[in-house]
Amino acid sequence: MKHMTRATIPDDTLKELYAVMLTIRLFEDRTCARYAEQEMKCPVHLCIGQEAIAAGVCAHLKREDYIFSTHRSHGHCIAKGMDLKSIAAELYGRSTGCSRGKGGSMHLADPGHGIPGTTAIVGGCIPLAAGAALASKMKGDGRVSVAFFGDGAADEGVFLESLNFASLKKLPVVFVCENNFYATNSPQSARQPAVRIADRASGFGIPGVHADGNDVIRVFRTAAEAIARAREGEGPTLLEYTTYRWKAHVGPNSDIEAGFRPAEQHEEWMKRCPVEMYEQRLEQQGVLSAQERKAIFGRIEKQIDEAMDFARTSPFPKPGELFDDVY
Amino acid sequence: MPWTKIQADDSHTPVFFGGDERAREITYRNAIREALSQALMTDRNVFLIGEGIDDPGGVFGTTAGLKETFGDERVMDCAIAENGLTGVAIGAAIAGMRPVFVHMRVDFLPMCMDQIINHAAKWSYMTGGKVKVPLTIRAIIGRGWGSAAQHSQSLQALFAHIPGLKVIMPASPYDAKGLLLGSIAGDSPTICIEHRWLYDQKEEVPETPYMIHAGKGLVRRQGKDISIISTSYMVYESLRAASELEKEGISAEVVDLRSVLPMDEELIISSVMKTGRLIVADTGVSVCGVASEVAAIAAEQAFDSLKAPVRRICLPMTPTPASHVLERAYYPDHTAIVRAAREMTA
């Protein structure tokens, strides 16, 4: 897979990357639109603005490869191939949801697609991914594990403990840090010295790579190398992608008016919309015609319509189900 | 240090300092904010630390504006690194500071268990009482809107199990202010567990600083047929239940424990001896919980007074579900207390 770094990417792959990013964007947009109805009764941490990372990384993963994610996991789960219906139904608290209404937006899971679960405890997913990688190594099943987490999570002790262990054991795991510069409303400068998160990898003797997380091709190429390295038994890589969250930390609203983040900063990043930038690029390269784009858009919107309808017409769990699945 | 001038007082009456006991009606959130603000004002060794503590929202309003007043060295935003930073706070406390560590959710405390349990709780004892850890940790119980399994736990029993800690659970604005100030001024590591649903509660609260020491409960409502001993938000469900029961001719006494470690054994025993029946309503699970401890105290020390088996109204032994339908099945309310009381008095 190493040749991927420079080789031309097939048109089909380019289009697929676009479709995945657009699916994430449109699903999150729809969640925003529907949220005011107060029928999705759970906190939603949206990833609008950060779609390229999920798409670019997961493009290299097989169905059986593992991903572990956080409170902000919709995009990762969609990119890993999870059914929109089961995500939507979980947001609506229905028994047809991926976690049978027990988990909500913060605890999406789909073992059949290599998504053993997502955790809302910051940093919690990082050692879990290393552990799954340990299992893969012991079993020799050839799977790769990916941990997605934020810049905030990189300060948790478990992050460094996991890097250490994964490096020592040469585990097939890739640590993907989505650096959106904020943890809730704390800017990175209040939490970390001005050193790249990717540079922390060097202390453990593993590669640390930083790239623009809004450029899906950059993500695709850097992730290709890291995942190939993991698959070939050469050990872990830490990838840091800079990006920006458009919505508030939680919920469908913007927090810019409220003064949580500088308006200019927000506007600068809006100009670097990962979906739009990529759309233009594909158009310029003649890979995607306006007509094709419209067709993709229509297809995704229809899938989302169906997912939302499915969710809203699904039954709620029965009160007695409270006691199921504890063990 | 102004705090050291205050005499510790173990009576029910709070210790006022300042003289002016004028009270105004303020919310629970503002009572907390006032306590923190007055602590920062009175003692230069007090500082606040927590992820998002200077956020415009101000930890549900409880720290709003404090950074602007006291600066970012004393109202310190920090990394999400709970265990390490709890150790840092303990170290600072050992060296003479009085830190207040603020967590948005109780669920983040398990991250700090090593430092709290193995270090903060033991330090005084291991040093023969020579070194104290005057650390206050605030943590909030979430509830509802799909907070789910990792954002709504009531883990007071985990801490109440550890010798060397104090665990307070103020239910009213007056207590929130007094208990927090008492804890910050005190010399023991104290976990203050607040319930998110209490933040809009209002009460008359004196403006002047005052302290309430951990370990004393309060009778919130007198009664003679049954004691409902409760914590935190469940105090309100208990009071609601008592009003319902009154209509049926059952006179319920509602006791607010206020502190679960130390626990006011005397008050528990005297109430149970008076009424002869005991319901315990806690925000956590019943198994090995605070309610179990209250029941054990009654069984050991007021056994002869009991006319009916003790009942615990607590969370079922499952993690918190997300779907609102399951949330409804999960949380017991005043009707569960009323039902239990009826059965016990039938």
Ligand SMILES: Cc1ncc(C[n+]2csc(CCOP(=O)(O)OP(=O)(O)O)c2C)c(N)n1
């Ligand atoms: C252990 C822990 N501490 C604190 C929190 C509260 N919290 C939830 S999300 C979050 C910010 C996380 O920031 P980051 O890791 O950068 O992810 P982002 O939200 O930016 O995607 C915080 C502090 C938590 N959920 N878990």
Ligand SMILES: [Mg+2]
């Ligand atoms: Mg972040």
